[in-house]
Amino acid sequence: MEIAIIGASGYTGGELMRLLLNHPSAEVVAATSRKLDGTPVASVHPHLRGLTDLAFRNIGAGDIDADFVFLAVPHTAAMKVAGTLVERGIRTVDLSADYRLSKEIYEKTYGVTHEAYFEAPYGLTELHRDEVRGASFVANPGCFPTGATLAAAPLAHLAHTIIYDSKTGVTGAGNTPSATTHYPNVGDNFSAYKWTSHRHLAEMKQEAARLGSTARCYFTPHLLPVNRGILTTAHILLNEPMESKEVETLYRKFYEREFFVRYQKPTLAAVRGTNFCDVAVESEGDRVVAVSTIDNLVKGASGQAIQNMNLMCGFAEGAGLCFAGMSP
């Protein structure tokens, strides 16, 4: 299957190219960039040198000649091309936020008018597999909502409050430099940001509701001095106390058939570069602490996007994604 990546010069675009090198049934044939037309992909993604001969092309959705497209562009840029891809019958996974929420919540959360809204399955694969399978357009989840929702999903319906406390690596902000991501401000440092107002809270609330939860949800992100990874501590406050053993058993059972969600003490190192989400839980009466880790660029973006592509196209769900990280 021939793949085009729109926005291939960015972090998630580069990660899609890296991961798809090992896909048994898919090959990247086009990598777009508005600014780098004609430049070899390896000049921006040096880890891919010798593995791809592609050069970036500045082409639009109307000129894409491929069976499948990944949109790895910022929100509002995706909505400008999604309609063209759908009209042309090209199956697509959108990594941006443009199709993750209802139109009303999207416009309120992102403060923009949605110019080309349609409903799309939300590609948190483990929870929405049936909607993703065979779909022609899938909205890939945000990185924080992926790790947070997987941490809370088994118990969300029994909680009155869920507080997500997440720590992320710097690549979550994309490849455009800013004062926040400037090395002296990040290295040897640790800080909270958007303490009460991060946009990803809307997705977390949406997913909690879909899990049958009426819990109030809160979210505070923090910036870690690492490149990749998100560790989320979900404080799940239950309506009724539960035995610790029962809580652990419930988590283990919930994920026992999920290859990409492993029940073990989560660390960033164990999931780095992989599509795994590690989850574990400890509890005390009505207070459950669930911790998850993901690589924001893989399970939090490009890996999960490929997992969704696999389901959309009838490939094995883990095709191209079943490999270990590096340890130590």
Ligand SMILES: NC(=O)c1ccc[n+]([C@@H]2O[C@H](COP(=O)([O-])OP(=O)(O)OC[C@H]3O[C@@H](n4cnc5c(N)ncnc54)[C@H](OP(=O)(O)O)[C@@H]3O)[C@@H](O)[C@H]2O)c1
């Ligand atoms: N980084 C993460 O951990 C992560 C996780 C989950 C989801 N996402 C989402 O995935 C998308 C891509 O994220 P990223 O981190 O890869 O961003 P990025 O590193 O900033 O790359 C985005 C790429 O899109 C292209 N682009 C920028 N503005 C554009 C426009 N108006 N029209 C067309 N192309 C445009 C740029 O390429 P040119 O300027 O060369 O054209 C750029 O290389 C975003 O929507 C982001 O929210 C990111």
